[in-house]
Amino acid sequence: MIWRFIIKRILWMVPFLIAVSMVSFLLIQAPPGDYLTTYIAKLAESNEVMDQASINDLRQRFGLDQSIFVQYWKWISNIVLHGDFGMSFEWRQPVSQLIWERMALTLLLSMATLIFTWAVAFPIGVYSAVRKYSVGDYIATTLGFLGLATPNFLLALILMYIGVVYFGSDVGGLFSDPFKNAPWSWDKVVDLSRHLWLPVVVLGTGSTASLIRIMRANLLDELNKPYVDTARAKGLSEFRLIMKYPVRVALNPFVSTIGWVLPQLVSGAVVTAIVLSLPLSGPLMLQALMSQDMYLAGAFVLMLSSLTVIGMLISDILLVLLDPRVRYE
Amino acid sequence: MSDLSDTSGAATTGADRIAVASQSQLIWWAFRKHKLAMAGLVITVILYLIGAFAEVLSPEDPNDQDRRAVFQPPQMIHFVDTSAGFSIRPYVYAMERHRDPTSLAVTYTASDRKIYLHLFGKGAPYVFWGLIPGDLHLLATEDPSDRVFLFGADRLGRDMFSRVLYGTRISMSIGLVGVAISLILGVTLGGISGYYGGWVDTAIQRVIEFILSLPTIPVWLALAAALPPSWPIYQQYFVITLIISLVGWTELGRVVRGRFLALKNEDFVIAARLDGASEARIIFRHMLPSLTSHIIASLTLAIPLMILAETGLSFLGLGLQPPAISWGVLLKEAQNIRTISQAPWLFIPGLFVVFSVLAFNFLGDGMRDAADPYEQ
C-alpha cells in the first residue's frame, strides 16, 4: 500500500517538473529586456560604443533573437538529452560548472539549519507546552520571538560588524582564506564547522520561533484529549506519557516543514548570504536574475524547484508513516 | 440569564458564572489571565493608533529635509526649566553641526539655546488621511522655524520620529491586509482539500505544491518588474501587499488540510454526519471551531512574518520605494556600516519591528490559549 503511494507520487513528479520548468522559464523572461541590455549597460559604463549591428550579432550569438518557445525548447532539450545547462552569458562559463558546489553548500547549510532549528525548537516547544505559563515558558518563548522579530540581514550585519571591529574575526564567508579553494579534507571540514555557526544561527533564529509555536500549539491540543487522561489514570510515567503519543501526533505538522523549509531557506537566505558573503546559490541566483543571465538563473530555479518537490515528497511519506490516520489514498 | 449578567452579584459563585457565561465572555476571562498577552494586546492597539493618527502625533513633516540637521543625534526632552526661576515647560537644546574636513565626519554639540515645545501647537500642514487638511500637532516647537528631532535625523536631515510614525501606518496595515488575503485563500482551499479528499484534494495539493516549489525571489522579481514606476504610492502598496500575502497562504492551506484530514474521522464529525448535518454545517459549525486555535496561532505568526517580508523585499530593492515610508524602507536606508558606527539611531525602526512582532506573538498566544474549548 505504502509502496503504491510512493510510486504514484513519484510518477506525479514528471508532469509537475515539466510545468515547473515552463513557469520558471517564463518568470525569468518576464522582466523587460534581456541579458544584452545588461551587457550593453556594462560596456557603456566603460565607454565602449556598441552599434546596432554588433548588438544584433551578439543577440544572435546568444540565441536571444529567437522566440521564447524555441529558446525554451533548446534549453530544456539540452538539459534532458545532454545534461547541458547551457552557457552563462555573464560569466561566459558553462552553467554546470557553476552551480554544483553552490548547490551542495546550500543543501549543507539548509540541513545544518534545519537540524539546529529542530534541536532548539523541539525541546523548548514540548517544555513550554507542558509547563504552560511557567517562568521558563515565558523566557523561552520571548527569546524565540526575539529571534523571529529581528530581521535576519540586520542581525547578520550587526553581528559581523561587532565581530570584525571588536574581536578582529573574519568577515563572513564559510571558510578561512587558505581553505577557500582547497580540495576537501578533514581540516577543511573543521574550518567549515567553525564558520558555519554564524549563518546557521542567523538563519535558524527565524524559523525556530515559528516551530516552537507550532509544536507548543499542537501539543497543547493533544494534551487535552481524553486518551491522555486515560493514560495518566493508568499510571503511565509523565515523560513516557507525553513522548509516546501526544508528541508523535504533534510532530505531524513539524514533519511537513521539511518540504518547504528548503526553498524558504534558499530564498530567505539570499539577503543573509549577500551580507555574510556566503558562497551559496541564493546570491548567484539573484545576480543572474537581475542581469537576466537566463541559463544560469534557469538552472538555479529548476534545481531549487526540483529539490522542493523532492522535499515535499519526503515529508508526505513521513507524514503517512507517522500518523496512520492520514490515509495515503 | 438576566441575573447572571450581574457579575458582581454576591449570590453568583465563580463556578456558576463560568457554567453559564457566553463563549466570548469565557474567552475574555481566560485571556485576561495571560499577562504577556494583555501586554501584547495593549502594544498592538497602541501601534495601530499611532498608525491611524500619524499626522497628528508626528511633530514634523516626514519628508521635510534640513541640511543643518543631517545625521543629528536624538534630542532629549527636558521638562524642568530653571533658567528663569523654576518652571515646568518642555524644551530641548538646539544642536550645532561641525564637519571634520578630512574624515568628512559630522559631529553635533548641544548649544545653550533652548527650543521650547508645547502641546497641540501649529506646525507643518498635512492632510489627515488624505481627506482633512490640518496643521495641529501633538507636540510642536513654539517657534515654527525650529525643529525637534526626538529620534534623531537621517542622512537628509529628516525627522526620524515622524518617519517612524508614518512608517507604522504602512507596515502595520500591510501585515493585516496581507494576512486577510492569506487567511481566505488558505482556509478555503486547505479546508476543501482536506475535507473532500480524493481528486479535489489532489488537484489543490498539486497547485499548492506548485506555488510552493517556485522559489519566491524570481516570482517577486517578475512581479516587481511589472510594477510601472509612475504608479502612485498607494497602488504600489496594494501590489506589494498582494505579493507578500502570496508568501503565507500556501503554508496555512497545508496546515489546515492536514488538520482536516485528521479531524474528519473524529467521532464528533462522524456523529454529525450520521445525524444528517449538511456539509457546510459540518465544516463551519463542527470542524472549523476546533481548528480556531491553530488558525489563530498561524495567523499571529503570519502578520509579523509579513512585516518582516516587507523589510526583506525592501532590502532587495523590490519592495516599497521612497518616498513611501515603511519600516522596511527605513531599515533599508539604515543598512550600512556607516549607520552602525555613526548613526545607530537610524535602527530605531528595527526596534519597532521587534516590538510589533513580539506583541503580535504574545497576543496570538493568549488568544489561542483562551479560545481553546478544552481548557481549564
Added chain:
Amino acid sequence: MALVWRARRAKILSLAAAAALAPLAAWAYQEAPALDAAVKAGSLPAVDQRLPEHPDVITPHQAVGTYGGTLRRMLGGSNDHNSILRIIGPQGLTRWTPDFSDVVPNVAESWEVNADATEFTFHLRKGMKWSDGQPFNADDVMFFVDDLLNDKDFYPSAPGNYVVNGQRMTAEKIDDETVKFKFAAPYGLFVQMLATPLAQEPVLWAKHYCKQFLPKYNPDVQKLIAATPGVQDWPSLFRLKCGEVESPTRWGNPDRPVLDPWVTTKEAYTAGATRVVMDRNPYFWQVDTAGNQLPYIDHVAMGVAGDNQTVVLEAAAGHVDMQRRKLDALANKPVLAESADKGGYKFYTLDNAASDTMAIHFNLTDKDPVMRKALNDKNVRIALSLGIDRAEIIDIVYQGTGEPWQIGPKKSSPLYNDQLAHQFTQYDPDKANQMLDAEGFDKKDADGYRLMSDGRRFTFNVNYTGIEQPDWGDALEIIKEQWKKIGIELNATSVERSIYYSRGEANDYDFMVWNSPGGLDAYFDPRDFFPIHPQGSWQAIPWAKWYLSGGKDGEEPDASNKERLALYDQFKQTSDPAKQKEIFGKILQIAADQFEMIGISSAPPLYGVVNKKLGNVPDVIPASWMYPDPAPTLPQTYYWMK
C-alpha cells in the same frame, strides 16, 4: 605629429640612458627568492634567459623595493573582473605615464608613425617570453590581426577601436620583432587608445596556445567543442579558453599564457569563486633600475564579497592592502577614518577624471511632443537649472566636497571651459519662476504645480539606478523639494540597471541621471558634448544612432549637433595635438552655448585605502576607466616596507 614624436623618442632615449647608467650587464639581473628553488632544480631557466634582451626598465616611484609578500584586495560579487584588470594592468603595446599625461612604450620597445597617421610601426622586445616560457613575437600580433580581427566568424562586427572609415585594421609583419598596423584613414588617437584597457587585443593572445581553438590550425576543434558543455562554435570556445579584454574568462584559465606581472592560478576567477589568487610571472619582462625583475610582491589575493558593505568592513578591519573600488562612496569615509589606525591603513586620493557627479540629461528627442517642445526650450532648461540649490545638495549628499558645476573639463584640464562648467549654477528660484511664466507655463493647478500646453501638470517621472548610486536618489529627493518651489513636480523611482538602460533603448524617458565623464578624458569620452554614444548620450539617443549608422537608423540631429558631429569627424582624423585641441575647444563652446544638460556638483576627488607599509604607492592617482587606476602606477613596483 612629427614634433610630438621626436619628444617621445627623446624620452625613450633618456630611459635607455638610465638603463645604461645602472649596473645592467646581462648577468646583473636579480630575481625573487621565491623562484630560487625552481631555478636550482632546473625547472625554470635562469633569470637572464627569462628576460628579453632589453627589458623595460622601470624607475620606482619612491625606492627600489624588496621581494615577497601578498597584496590583498576585494572583488565585488557581481562580475567584477575589471577590478582584477585594474591591479594586474592592461599590458598593451603602450601605457600611460603615471600622471596620465602621455603614453610611453610598454610591450613595444618603440614605435613610429607615418606623417598622416595611417601607419603605425611597432618594435617588439627581442627575446621576450609569455608566462609559460614560449617566445613572444610578431607572429602573436599577426595572429590577432589576421586570424581574429579580420575573421567574420569571430568578429561579425569588429571592435570600434580597430575600425576607421568602416574598414578593419590590417597589419604587415616586417620581421620577428616588427609589425606595421595600417588604417584606411588617419587615426589620431591610436597610440593613446592602445594604452587604455579598450585596445589590448594585439598582444593579448598567445598564438602557440590559442591557435588550438581555431579550425584553421586545428582540424579537430569540433571534438573540443563537443567535449565542452555550453559551447556550440569555435568563437565561443576560444572566448571561454582564451578570454577577451573585458570578460571574466580572461582570469579563469590558468593554462592561458599571458604577459602580465601576475598570472592566474588554480584559484582562478570563476562565478563560484570566493577567493582569487594570482602568482608572480617568472617571465615578466620589466626590471627596476637596480636590475631586479618585477614584480616585487609574490601574490595578489582577492576576496570576493557579495555586498559592498562587506568590502567596507574588510577594509576597516585592515584586511585590504590597497583598494578604492566598492568602498569609495563618500559616506564610508567617516567609518574608514575611524578605524584607520587600528587597521593600519591610510587614505590616498584619486583625481576623478569624471566631470560631474550627477548630470541631468534632458531628452531632446522625447517621444511626448509637448514635453519635447518644453525640453528643447533653452530658457526652460535654464529655469530648471536655476531652480536647484546645488550648495544644499553638495552639503547633504556629497559631504560638502565639490563645487556647483554643470559639465565639461575640469580646471586642471587644458580643455577647461568656464562657461560650460559654471553657467546658471546660482540658485535663483525667483528668476526661474519668471522665466517659466514667460515661456508659457504660467497656469498652475490647485496644488501649485505648473501646467503644460495641453493642460497636463508639468511632471517628470524619472528613474535612477539606486542600487549602484544611492546618492542620486538622495539628490533627486532634494531636487524634488526644490523644484516644487518653481512649480515643477518630480517623481523619482529606483530601478535595476538593465531596466534603466532598456528605458534608454526605448527612448522612453524625460530625463536620465548619470555622472558626466570628460573631466580629464574628454577626448576619449565626449558623450555629453554631442550625441556619440548610443547608450550613454541620453540627451538624444536617436541622434547618436543616426550618426553611428550613417543616417540609416535613429533621427536626424538638429543643426547644432550636426555641426559638432562634423567637427568631431574632423577631430578624429587629426593627429596634430594643437589642432586636436582647437577643434575640440570649438565643440565644447557650442555645447556651452546650447546648454543641453545640467549638472550638480563637480566630481570631488575620490579616496582609497592603502596599507601604511605598502611602498611606491603615489599619494594622488588619476581615476578613470581609460586610465584603469591604479594599474598605470605600476603595482608591480609596490613592495612591503620592512
